Every structure is written in structure tokens, then in C-alpha cells.
Amino acid sequence: MKTQFFQTSKVKGLAFVLAFACICLATSCTKLRSGDTFTIESNGINYRCEVIVSHQNYVRITPVARPGAVTGAISLPSTVQYDGHTYIVSQVGANAFNNYSGITSVTLPSTISTIEASAFRNCQSLTNVNVPTSISVIGDSAFANCNRLQSFQFVTSLSSLGQACFRGCSSLANVSLPSTITAIPADAFYGCSSITNLQLPSTILQIGDRAFAYCSSLGDIYFDRSVQTIGDSVFMGCNAVQSITCLTATPPACSTSTFSTIPVDIPVTVMHSCLANYQNAIGWNRFTNYIGTY
DSSP: OHHHHHHHHHHHHHHHHHHHHHHHHHHHTOOOOTTOEEEEEETTEEEEEEEEEGGGTEEEEEEOSOGGGOOEEEEOOSEEEETTEEEEEEEEOTTTTTTOTTEEEEEOOTTOOEEOTTTTTTOTTOOEEEOOTTOOEEOTTTTTTOTTOOOOOOOTTOOEEOTTTTTTOTTOOOOOOOTTOOEEOTTTTTTOTTOOEEEOOTTOOEEOTTTTTTOTTOOEEEEOTTOOEEOTTTTTTOTTOOEEEEOOSSOOBOOTTTTTTSOTTSEEEEEGGGHHHHHHSTTGGGOOEEEEEO
């Protein structure tokens, strides 16, 4: 009887130990929840990762090093590993690389969908961004004051631009927005003094206040049939504008400041049947050289 008792006790003891070990293992590998954070290293840079959708393993990523410690070309990871789990890097966090003035180029992985507010603001050595086709949102001031950024690919997946997203990007020469964009927010391209012409996609309905103010090299402006509203001071400081073409039958609503510094005698081309409407509409009535077409 004693032998059987001790054997039974041994079995129970072993079962308890195994159960305890399984609990500890499960606890150590528990998948993180939304809002949980961890730190990893990738390509020599330490990042703070925050889980944003735990059941799909998505994280936003932000470097933890001081701005001066990260220079040259950087490449963000597409996935990160932590505690036995793989997490997909889908967002560049707000203010992530703000004031990292030594960064010269950025390669974003194909998993990134969102660049949050001020993510690359004041990166004054940044000349090139490798933009994946997965990007859908660019936040407020995301690339503001990146004054050496020469080009940016506005991919067809892009659906939302934040206010002042490229404000002060004085070297940005070409802006070709996709048809997925329906509104240009306030101050979006304020001070982009290298932009020479503006032909917006036919999907644009609204242009926010000062969106193209002080684009001092802008020569020709073309509005398709969709534009309904053009905000205050949108073209303030655009003294080099040489022509405007607007194909909407009804003059887009604007204010007396919308075109305030553009020369009044430049040719403004509209549909012939709408000439009188433009000549009498607020903001448009400052121009003196209308040309009817169609």
C-alpha cells in the first residue's frame, strides 16, 4: 500500500510540475494586446513598437535613439519578432523621425499603410523616400520642412493627405496626385517653391486654405470639372502664374484672397457658355482676360 501511495504521489507531483511549466511557457509567449509596447533593434536602430491591432499583429514603429544618432540612409523593417511572435510594421508613428536632420533617404517596407503626423518633419537632409504601393494615409506635417526632398511618388493607394503634409518642401518639383485623392488639405504644399505646374486629377473636389501658397515657381494652373471649392489664400504669393484653365461649368466657390497676388491680366480659359458666371463670381471677378472655349 505504501509503495502504491508513493507512486501515486510521484505521478501527481510530476503532473503538477509539467502543468506549472506549461503555464509559465504560455505566459512567456502570450501575444501582446493593443497598446502594449516592446523594443527591438533593426539595421542598427532601436525601435519602440506599439501593438495597434493585436489579433492581426500590427504595430506602429518609432525610433528611441536621439535624432543626431541616426544619419544617412535608413530602411525600416517589414516585420519584427518579439517573445516568439511576429508583428507586421504597418505604421510610422507620430513624430517618429521628427528633427532627425541627418537622414538622407528612407526606404519604407511594403507593409506600411500609414505615415502619422510629423513622422519625418524637419528631416532637412532627406532627399529621397522609397514609397511602397501600400501607403494610404499621410498625416499632418508628415514631411513638413524637408527642404531637400526633390521628389515623392504619390502612389495610387493613397487616399488621404494631412494638413501641411509637405509644407516647406522647397525642392519638391513635381506633384502628381492620384485619382484616389478627393481633397487637398490646408497648407498641404505651402512654400513648395520649386513646383512649376499644377494639373489636378479629376477627382479633386476641395482645395484647402493656403494649399499652394508661395509656390513661387508655379506657372500654369489647370482645374478639371470636379473642383467645387477653393479656399482662402490658396495661391497667395504665386506671382509667376501665367495661365489658369478651369473646366467646371459653375465657378468653384472661392474668396477674394484665393488668387489675390496672381496678375489680373493673365489668360483665364473657361467654357464659352460660362464666361459671364466667372466674370461675376467672387474671387474670379478680379481677372480681366477671359478666354472662352468649347
